[in-house]
Amino acid sequence: MKFKETGKQFHGQTGQSNKTNWLVSWASGTNECLRQSMQGIGANMLPIAAIAVMIEDKNGQRTAIPLSDAPYGFYKTSHLFCVLPLPIETPFNFHISGSFAVTQDRNQLSIETSDAKKHCEFSWNKAVMEDAVVQSLFSLLKGLKEKNIKPGIDLQLLWPVFNSYVEDIYKATKNGFIAELLSSNQKVIFQSDLNRWTEFSSCRMLDPQLSNSDVGNIAYKHALQYLKNQKIILIQMPDWLLADFKVVCGDSINDYVISTEMFYEKVFSHW
Incomplete structure (x- = not known):
């Protein structure tokens, strides 16, 4: 017991456990990601992705909250996952899990090079981000509506958008989301002042x-x-x-x- 208490002090822990609630949504790609998977020209992986958002429950009112509000022991910034977490942050307010092509050391996603295999892996990762991830996010937003969970006050809290420079692969997610938002006409926009989805x-x-x-x-x-x-x-x-x-x-x-x-x-x- 004495050793355990010393360990807690060393790591700055209080000994208290933290519990968080999450909503997770899985979806398959329907366009480029699915096409590459079916034709075997991608990374020979499943065209699926998942989104996870943290949910706060106060007196029965459930609300999606920023990852920056996560308690000790949880990521306070968005990360990519590929079965296990990757040391890769994203500019979003949710975690992303997908069948990504990664480097041997799992420190980063495969990037585009002159090598044919690496080019295919990069193309696959981009397709996952702009297709499967977008479909998963729309599924999650619809899930929030169905479960009467508020997505926060800011309109764009759970949108894959950002007001800063980011890598092109995240721009693919943003552009895919905006295009889907305009074309699909799904009720995934929450107006907090009117408490209404539209x-x-x-x-x-x-x-x-x-x-x-x-x-x-x-x-x-x-x-x-x-x-x-x-x-x-x-x-x-x-x-x-x-x-x-x-x-x-x-x-x-x-x-x-x-x-x-x-x-x-x-x-x-x-x-």
């Missing part, structure tokens, strides 16, 4: 010029209530995220943006 086709957002102005908060609150009566859901999307949407879908995203002129014409006149 699909992207029902969403609108204020022009950054208006939302970032001195009257931005007031404009948002009034537009939120006005548009709700029109069965339109107003969401708050950061400038950098809106720019990412424009990269993926081009100017068509402007159809979902309420300009300053449109706001004063349609919303302000009803105050």
